Amino acid sequence: MYLIFLMTDRANAREPMKSLISWACTVDKINRGLNFMNKKKFTYITALTLLSFTLMTGCTNERKENQTAYRQIGINAMENGDYAGAVDAFNSALGQCIGKITENELDICYYKAAAQYAGGDPAGAVDTYTAIIDYDKKAADAYYLRGCVYLKQGDTESAVSDFDKAVKNNSSDYELYVNIYENLSAYDMTEKGEEYLNKAFDIKGNSAGDYAWRGRIYYYLGQYDNAQTELKSALDKESVIANLYIAQVYEAQGDPENAEVYYQNYVNSGSADSQAMNALGEIEIAKGNYSGALTYLEQGISMENVTNRRELMQNLIICYEYTSDFNSAWNVVQEYVQVYPDDASAQREYIFLKNRMEQTAPAENTEEAVTEDTQAVEDTQTPEEAQTLEDTPAQ
Incomplete structure (x- = not known):
């Protein structure tokens, strides 16, 4: 979206x-x-x-x-x-x-x-x-x-x-029904949104797009077996987007192996978006393969149209830290706290990385490293948050 x-x-x-x-x-x-x-x-x-x-x-x-x-x-x-x-x-x-x-x-x-x-x-x-x-x-x-x-x-x-x-x-636009559902669901009106999804089944058709949309709707309704049936029919008709949807179905069913196969098919099609790249990255993170995850996350964040920048940036910070690339993690977290200043955990991560960068900087640059940005972040902390950070062992 x-x-x-x-x-x-x-x-x-x-x-x-x-x-x-x-x-x-x-x-x-x-x-x-x-x-x-x-x-x-x-x-x-x-x-x-x-x-x-x-x-x-x-x-x-x-x-x-x-x-x-x-x-x-x-x-x-x-x-x-x-x-x-x-x-x-x-x-x-x-x-x-x-x-x-x-x-x-x-x-x-x-x-x-x-x-x-x-x-x-x-x-x-x-x-x-x-x-x-x-x-x-x-x-x-x-x-x-x-x-x-x-x-x-x-x-x-x-x-x-x-x-x-x-x-x-x-009345014949699947996307309209799905968009209405997504908006209502985001405002705690999922049950009402599902009414629109069920109305969408009144649209008849046997094209690749029809099967793909119905599969996606079954996925939202939690009817995963029906979703697989529709999406496999879409794949038989060479639907590219069905790879993404069926990957999401497998992921929801706790089957990351099959999910990864279809996510990768979607990427290989040349139609992959930032959502698919983030999903592949998270699969690699779950495996502990942070370097592999970075391959997907970096591709996702560099795409022209990025719909999930926040999630990508969060995962990038995690992966950069686990691969000991603290300079890259620091660069991302600086941008993140500017775009999402209300994220308290990110503010704490900002301070942690800032302190680490100061500790590893050349001695002659240490005093200059304390910026107004750091002070502004520290000023937003509660006393309890500040004490928690002080008690956290150095990594």
Whole structure:
């Protein structure tokens, strides 16, 4: 469930928006690791007023070039984590519209709503999705995404209502049912989410994709035998993704040997993602093969689209320490505590590694090694945590 902002074709235009809100609802973090271009700022125009105007008027051909440029600037700003600047750019893109509305304008609206949500303006995102729905009462994506925002805000009744409308208007999309389940499950509504999974079985089909999706759904429902049956049928039809799903099934059944075989098949297919690399790394960690685990973890963290950066970084720190590569462990933990400052155990690991680096540094550099970052971490400790660290034997 990873987001990628940069798009080049209309066919995939709404998927980044769906991924963004779905992932943000469950993880509540935005990946900022993509490369970005220089950002530009634009005068703010009231979002809902501009959107309503745009939906009524549209865009003429002579303004298409400017609209495209503003849209790309907005995407670049999102990649940079500049969500306010992104909203401004998308508003400017919509401001180019003075004719009939097209899919391009709707695409920009989805982007803008995603930027509003990611920038801490869920109310603005709801307004934007609502305006899209006012324009198109059958906009399943907008219902789904607005439902995700409602769920994040604690308005479960409105969330479920929107999810129901989403599946009503797009009843043949397995991914929609699964995404709804994943979001509800993340907010302790697993039983409700399973209702959507069971509805997905009403979709009929015997393609590789049908078998793979049904296998994944059985996996979520804990029906592992049924999951294997469906996924093996998908594999017989040369489904690549089925290797990943059946590996997860075997792992859930406590069969790491078969899980590793299918994870490796997925990697060898050239379609592997950061989740698969982390899973393979954890299998090697369980074996005590930390060097082997690093091979997978380092590949995973270096991928263009990383959906599980936190887990990968945690495992990298573990493996670097077990292989006595404390310099690499130190480099990773410094980045980790900046991105995830609320992780108390990581803060303690930061101090441990910092102290070790100081002890092994040349004497002339020892005094310079005490940085403001270390002091800031120490200031966050409770007296009990500080005492625990003092009592911990040196390693």
